[in-house]
Amino acid sequence: MTLHFSVIIPTYNVADYITATLDSLANQSLLPTEIIVVDDGSTDNTVELVRQHPLIERITIVEQENQGQGVARNHGVTLATGDYIYFLDSDDLLTDNFVAEIADAVAENNAPDLMFFSGREFQDAAYSGSAFNPTNYLRPYETAWRSQEAFFADLLKVPDLSCSPCLYVSKRSLWQGQKLSFNEFYHEDEELFYRLIFAAQSYYMTQDVYFLRRLRDGSTMSGKKQPKHALGLHALLQSLVAMAAANRDKPLRMRLIRRRIRRFAASYIFCCRLAKVPVDLRLVSRAARELRHIRGHLSIVRALLGLGTL
Incomplete structure (x- = not known):
């Protein structure tokens, strides 16, 4: 061929x-x-x-x-x-x-x-x-x-x-x-x-x-976390939340998307703190609502934000 x-x-x-x-x-x-x-x-x-x-x-x-x-x-x-x-x-x-x-x-x-x-x-x-x-x-x-x-x-x-x-x-x-x-x-x-x-x-x-x-030094993969990295993770988390809203009737897709949201909500918050930029709490709250179907989701959200309550 x-x-x-x-x-x-x-x-x-x-x-x-x-x-x-x-x-x-x-x-x-x-x-x-x-x-x-x-x-x-x-x-x-x-x-x-x-x-x-x-x-x-x-x-x-x-x-x-x-x-x-x-x-x-x-x-x-x-x-x-x-x-x-x-x-x-x-x-x-x-x-x-x-x-x-x-x-x-x-x-x-x-x-x-x-x-x-x-x-x-x-x-x-x-x-x-x-x-x-x-x-x-x-x-x-x-x-x-x-x-x-x-x-x-x-x-x-x-x-x-x-x-x-x-x-x-x-x-x-x-x-x-x-x-x-x-x-x-x-x-x-x-x-x-x-x-x-x-x-x-x-x-x-x-x-x-x-x-x-x-x-190698200086590559996009090995570089220091900066505000532009946090901006990229913000765009990613927004996309995942929108994807969840569009796939409510597809159980396997939803499980994959929610697993991804859990991972990148944490990455986004961590990156914001490293880069010293504010966390978009409204977006994180929307992401947290997608995690409500996961067992122990409240403890997950509190751990993400480092807060006692959301």
Whole structure:
């Protein structure tokens, strides 16, 4: 089977890393159909290095003013022509068999809407942060699902599933038909994730490791928590509360959404305190009302706020 496969790479001041990232695509046993690099206002020579890369005949370069990673990804989606889309961060790597094995999985599993795979991290030589052990980068299943209900039921059996766009491949038709897009805030991948899995109808997951995440100083993942992180979590919590209101008649979805609300209400409050910004108590109260179906929800809410009562 011929797989028409689009790789979208948002870039911003990654001159030290972009060549290695593109090399990991050049080393694929089966090359992707196209690579779309959306540069988000770099002030270094990132774009020049992309133009000099041997893969340039397969690369489309787009330059935009700095608007954030989510907007850059959305721009890439509008340009993609492949049947499937993959988002690769500009400092990370892939194993050499990634594209070929995704193509095999598409052929062997009736072209699922979403395909999940595992990843692991490695430390950049200059990295000075703490060790990172993302256990949720390891996928819990090796199977396929042909219905939402079966997939959601199995998701509820595991504590977490990483939402990183670097750990899944999606049909381009999902993005077109459902008008999906990333928002412009931090944590845009978390905000999109449930909308994406609710839009899909078929799923495949493998425990094989294809994605190699670089730990480095200055990345969006390892940076200090700031007001913009709290703003992103605020947008995420708002989205989850709205999603709950829209899915009252779907029990499995509601269980997934409420579990997510419980997790990110705590993250939002904690981040606000670290960043020294006020907590939106009205939003937290709305989130708390969604938790009323969880046993011990009052103690959960009090623990979230650090208050005796809500």
